[in-house]
Amino acid sequence: MGESFLVKEIQKVRETIKSSLDNTGAGASRVDHLEKIVKELFSRVYELETQIQRLNNLNLDKKSAAACVAAAKTASAAKPAPAPKPADDEDDDDDLFASDDEEEVSRRKQEMAAKNAAAKKEKPVAKSLIILEVKPWDDQTDMDAMEKGVREITADGLVWGTSKRVPVVHGIYKLQITCVVEDDKVGTDFLEENITALEDYVQSVDVVAFNKL
Secondary structure, eight states: OHHHHHHHHHHHHHHHHHHHHHHSOSSHHHHHHHHHHHHHHHHHHHHHHHHHHHHHHHHHHHHHHHHHHHHHHHHHHHSOOOOOOOSOHHHHHHHHHHHHHHHHHHHHHHHHHHHHHHHHHHSOOOEEEEEEEEEESSTTSOHHHHHHHHHTOOOTTEEEEEEEEEEOSTTOEEEEEEEEEETTTOOHHHHHHHHHTOTTTEEEEEEEEEEEO
């Protein structure tokens, strides 16, 4: 566009010079007229250069704007996507609190179990002193064998103590024997059943004393 305009302007100047040469007479007036034409030519050339510079600046501005747009698009494409927000932070917090609560409950249960076990160990064992009278069939009953059979009755929480033979009538004696039992483990029913099981020696069994220790 700038070159076409320049060609037209030069062509106009040429035509003006030619016309002037054809119409102007010789001499000083002709020189003055040529100088005027040259000045006009320089003026038009200056205007033309100014216009060309404006066009160049406009093209540079357009290129610069296009480059900025391209750079902005590239930067936008390269920018990482924001990290996804956790589904529910409050739920995570609740889970943490729930986990803490479960651990606390478990810890308290363990402490309670340990305290109960310690309390059971420290709690004194309930015991009783029992005096039994074991009667034989007659005066022919072997009292030594009968007492031996009684003492052979064993159980956890049963300890046999002292014994003596108490006369009844006509040379017949009964066996009076003591024992200490743990109340939670051994009772009078257990003792009576196991002693009366000695049928060859024992006629009956009586509890004559029962004292808590």
